Amino acid sequence: MRPSSLRLADFVKSASYCRDTVRKLDYPAHLCGYFYPKYALDDYYALKAWNIELATIKDSSSKDFIATLRLQFWKDTINNVYKGKITNEPVATALFDSVQKFELPRQSFMNVIEGRERELSLETPRDLQSLGTVLELTQSSLLHLQLELLLPQLTEIDPLEKENYQLALSHIGKSIGLATLLRALPYHAAKGRLVIPSDINANHGVVEEEILRKLDKVDGDTLEKLSDATFEFATEANDQLIAARSLLKDGIRKQLMPVFLSAVPPQAYLNRLEKYNFNPFDVNLQQRYWKLPWEVYKSFKTQKF
Numbered sequence: 662m663r664p665s666s667l668r669l670a671d672f673v674k675s676a677s678y679c680r681d682t683v684r685k686l687d688y689p690a691h692l693c694g695y696f697y698p699k700y701a702l703d704d705y706y707a708l709k710a711w712n713i714e715l716a717t718i719k720d721s722s723s724k725d726f727i728a729t730l731r732l733q734f735w736k737d738t739i740n741n742v743y744k745g746k747i748t749n750e751p752v753a754t755a756l757f758d759s760v761q762k763f764e765l766p767r768q769s770f771m772n773v774i775e776g777r778e779r780e781l782s783l784e785t786p787r788d789l790q791s792l793g794t795v796l797e798l799t800q801s802s803l804l805h806l807q808l809e810l811l812l813p814q815l816t817e818i819d820p821l822e823k824e825n826y827q828l829a830l831s832h833i834g835k836s837i838g839l840a841t842l843l844r845a846l847p848y849h850a851a852k853g854r855l856v857i858p859s860d861i862n863a864n865h866g867v868v869e870e871e872i873l874r875k876l877d878k879v880d881g882d883t884l885e886k887l888s889d890a891t892f893e894f895a896t897e898a899n900d901q902l903i904a905a906r907s908l909l910k911d912g913i914r915k916q917l918m919p920v921f922l923s924a925v926p927p928q929a930y931l932n933r934l935e936k937y938n939f940n941p942f943d944v945n946l947q948q949r950y951w952k953l954p955w956e957v958y959k960s961f962k963t964q965k966f
Contacts, residue, residue: 679710707755801834839898840927
């Protein structure tokens with residue numbers, strides 16, 4: 662039940678705000694949104710807008726303690742949503758509606774926040790395992806929430822089948838996170854962070870300080886070493902997608918396909934990264950991929966990713 666302090670107009674305004682935020686700041690998510698059923702569309706955009714809010718906290722905060730306070734705000738806000746309390750914050754208002762409609766699990770929201778908290782102290786990750794743990798929290802938990810939006814279309818689903826879908830989405834979430842980090846590597850490098858784990862850099866003789874000093878002027882032997890490290894990192898992202906597909910070899914229920922479209926953008930990026938010799942600084946990789954709408958549509962029609 663919606664609180665009496667808020668009018669229907671408040672929820673409509675919040676839904677519009679979330680949709681505009683995703684359209685402007687998360688193009689791949691906006692494309693995938695076209696394939697969500699109408700009854701869950703506002704809720705999908707609410708989740709994705711909330712993800713944008715959390716994902717941008719670290720770089721939009723001047724100091725770590727400010728970022729910590731902002732994450733605590735969202736932790737308190739989510740807890741209040743489950744207590745039936747609400748603020749005038751538009752994303753929180755939209756989430757309140759979604760939690761009420763779908764009985765979304767609180768722990769999934771808390772997992773995302775915990776992952777973002779861990780990110781605050783994660784400049785250059787130590788290894789893929791520690792990075793994967795964070796991505797499981799931030800990305801996979803969000804996909805699990807998106808799956809919950811689609812389940813009401815099914816008359817029934819076996820718990821083991823649902824668990825299998827969740828496991829596949831966990832792999833996809835990790836791939837999304839890894840591909841996103843690679844695509845944003847030039848941005849993070851300009852901020853003094855190298856997102857490829859230290860152990861991979863060491864394996865290929867990458868000197869992190871040299872990369873951060875040269876940035877997009879990396880060339881010669883340094884570029885070759887960076888490309889080798891990028892290849893290993895990208896291989897892990899691709900392997901996560903392969904693992905997800907292996908779990909879904911018997912097919913995906915048509916009603917649930919929208920959430921699995923989230924695998925298309927990372928696969929498209931990884932394919933392009935290979936085309937440009939695993940050079941994350943290649944300018945072509947920083948441009949919007951014009952074929953992505955078609956690839957998302959094709960994935961939906963074929964029920965494959």
